[in-house]
Amino acid sequence: SQTIHQWPATLVQPVGSPLSLECTVEGTSNPNLYWYRQAAGRGLQLLFYSVGIGQISSEVPQNLSASRPQDRQFILSSKKLLLSDSGFYLCAWRDSPNQPQHFGDGTRLSIL
Amino acid sequence: AQKVTQAQTEISVVEKEDVTLDCVYETRDTTYYLFWYKQPPSGELVFLIRRNSFDEQNEISGRYSWNFQKSTSSFNFTITASQVVDSAVYFCALTADYKLSFGAGTTVTVRA
Numbered sequence: 001s002q003t004i005h006q007w008p009a010t011l012v013q014p015v016g017s018p019l020s021l022e023c024t025v026e027g028t029s030n031p032n033l034y035w036y037r038q039a040a041g042r043g044l045q046l047l048f049y050s051v052g053i054g055q056i057s058s059e060v061p062q063n064l065s066a067s068r069p070q071d072r073q074f075i076l077s078s079k080k081l082l083l084s085d086s087g088f089y090l091c092a093w094r095d096s097p098n099q100p101q102h103f104g105d106g107t108r109l110s111i112l
Numbered sequence: 113a114q115k116v117t118q119a120q121t122e123i124s125v126v127e128k129e130d131v132t133l134d135c136v137y138e139t140r141d142t143t144y145y146l147f148w149y150k151q152p153p154s155g156e157l158v159f160l161i162r163r164n165s166f167d168e169q170n171e172i173s174g175r176y177s178w179n180f181q182k183s184t185s186s187f188n189f190t191i192t193a194s195q196v197v198d199s200a201v202y203f204c205a206l207t208a209d210y211k212l213s214f215g216a217g218t219t220v221t222v223r224a
Contacts, residue, residue, distance in 0.1 A: 032210055043216040044203070051210060059211075088155060096163065100147050101212055103157040 002027035006091045006104030014112050019064075019078040021107050023091030026072065031093040033074040034101060035066055038088040050074060086111045114139045116206050118215035125194055126223050133189040133218050135204035142166075144208040146180065151201040151217070163187065194222045221222045 006023045013019060015020060025031050035047040048066035056066050063082060067075045088108050088110045092101040114159040125131050137146065148160040159173065163180050171178050175192045191198050199222045204215040 034212075044214045046211060049210055057210075090157065092157075097209055098145055098162075098208055100159045100162050102159060103149075106155045108155070 002093075002102070004091065004093055004102060004104045008080045008107060010110075011103065012110045012112060013081050013112060015083055016080050019076070019081050019085070019109070021076040021089055021091075021109075023074045023076075024072055025074075025093045027071070028095060030071060030092070031095060033068060033072075034092040034094075035074065035076045036090045036092065038090065038106075040087070044090070048076070081111050083111050085109065095105055114141075114144075114206050114211075114213040116204050116213050116215035118204055118218050120218045121216070122219045124221045124223065125171060127195060128193050129222075130221075131189075131191045131194050131198075131220060133204075133220070135187045135189065135215060136203070137187065137206045138187050139208055141208035144206060147205040147207075147212070148178065148187075148189050149203045149205065151203065153200070157203070160189075160198070164170050180197065194220075196222050196224050198222050214217070 003026045033050045036044045037047055038044050047064060050068045053068055053071055059079055064078050069112050088106050089106040090106045094101045116161055117136045119134055123131055144165045146163045150158045150160055156197045168180050168182055179188045187204060199220060201217045201219050203217045206213045
């Protein structure tokens with residue numbers, strides 16, 4: 001069966017520090033991969049998605065970036081975090097458009 | 113462009129009451145898929161149901177039921193005899209391609 005792992009679960013970072021969140025999927029190949037952000041009490045905002053290795057589509061211009069160095073690995077990064085980057089970050093995968101997205105447990109990021 | 117509207121921000125009910133969550137969508141695609149997700153206080157998103165645009169048959173799963181009406185572009189979700197464990201944020205979502213468009217979510221609080 002397929003599983004998705006996302007880490008860390010919580011992270012507290014100072015303003016201006018770098019960021020690296022990692023997500024890996026097991027049990028499938030060539031999945032569509034996604035990064036979302038959810039501000040407190042708000043809906044989900046799509047940040048990036050990838051349909052293949054090295055293919056990244058950005059939905060929201062900001063100081064975040066994403067990379068997909070391997071088929072089932074999706075990384076969210078920042079060189080310098082802002083206070084506004086605080087939130088709950090969720091990684092998701094799916095096999096095809098007619099299948100549901102399956103989500104990781106999320107990372108709660110607090111910027112101080 | 114795709115859009116999902118969940119007009120109800122919060123719903124509060126007493127245990128054993130029924131609760132219906134509204135979802136209205138917009139899309140120009142003739143083939144699309146609709147989903148409902150549950151986000152309990154712990155934060156993870158749990159997939160509940162998928163429905164494709166050609167299948168208007170309503171579905172019942174235990175205390176959950178879904179009413180898909182293409183004529184009104186609605187995909188409503190009813191929880192029958194609600195329980196405290198049903199307290200969560202519920203998201204309706206739509207996809208016709210690589211991206212999933214989420215509604216803003218409805219927070220359901222079930223009081224004992």
